[in-house]
Amino acid sequence: MKINFVSIFPNLIAPYFEDSILKRAIDRGIVEISFINPRDFSENRYRKVDLPLIGGGAGMLMTIQPLVDALNSIEEESRIIALSPTGKKFTQKDAIRFAKFDSITLISGRYEGVDERIVECCIDEVISIGDYILTGGEVASLVVADATIRNLEGVLGNSESLEGESFENYLLESPNFAKPVDGVPSIYLSGNHKKVGELRNRLSELKTQFFRPDLYQKYQIYQKGKR
Structure with missing residues (x-):
């Protein structure tokens, strides 16, 4: 490009x-x-x-x-x-x-x-x-x-870095944590990737609803359109 x-x-x-x-x-x-x-x-x-x-x-x-x-x-x-x-x-x-x-x-x-x-x-x-x-x-x-x-292929070292970012599907990115583990939700430490993914999605919804209610309204419309 x-x-x-x-x-x-x-x-x-x-x-x-x-x-x-x-x-x-x-x-x-x-x-x-x-x-x-x-x-x-x-x-x-x-x-x-x-x-x-x-x-x-x-x-x-x-x-x-x-x-x-x-x-x-x-x-x-x-x-x-x-x-x-x-x-x-x-x-x-x-x-x-x-x-x-x-x-x-x-x-x-x-x-x-x-x-x-x-x-x-x-x-x-x-x-x-x-x-x-x-x-x-x-x-x-x-x-x-x-x-x-940063959306061009090969720019970011890990292609997964683009997944789940803020504003994808009208949601803010879920909270992220690094060591030490004090105060980190226990599910993040469970090793159960399905449950971690579900929690991250729910936290994204709550974070968007609290910080960006305007964006959350668009997310709700987007979700209704998928049904």
């Missing part, structure tokens, strides 16, 4: 891939990371990529020409995704879906975002990581990339 980051500050993104699981995924050839800076495509002598808003208003807007030319430089077929607080909220299901593409391109907005005409002509979908405002889209792009990459 290839992930293209479109950003005027690629140095904010690159260090994240220099260690740990994501670095190993790159070293193994599971994922390729590419950076595209719209400034490199600006026809302005000062490499400007922003202009004031038409009609007035505070702030500046990322302009059409540099961004469109940056996107046109991508040679492979790629899913174009813009990060914006106006977008659909990003979920684990989106991460799993994105992992099925051979290439995705993440646009990190700056200033007051991007010209709306870019959204209409060049972007496949707009994603938000939450109802709050960041200084730029680089952090949001990293969230989407990280969540997506």
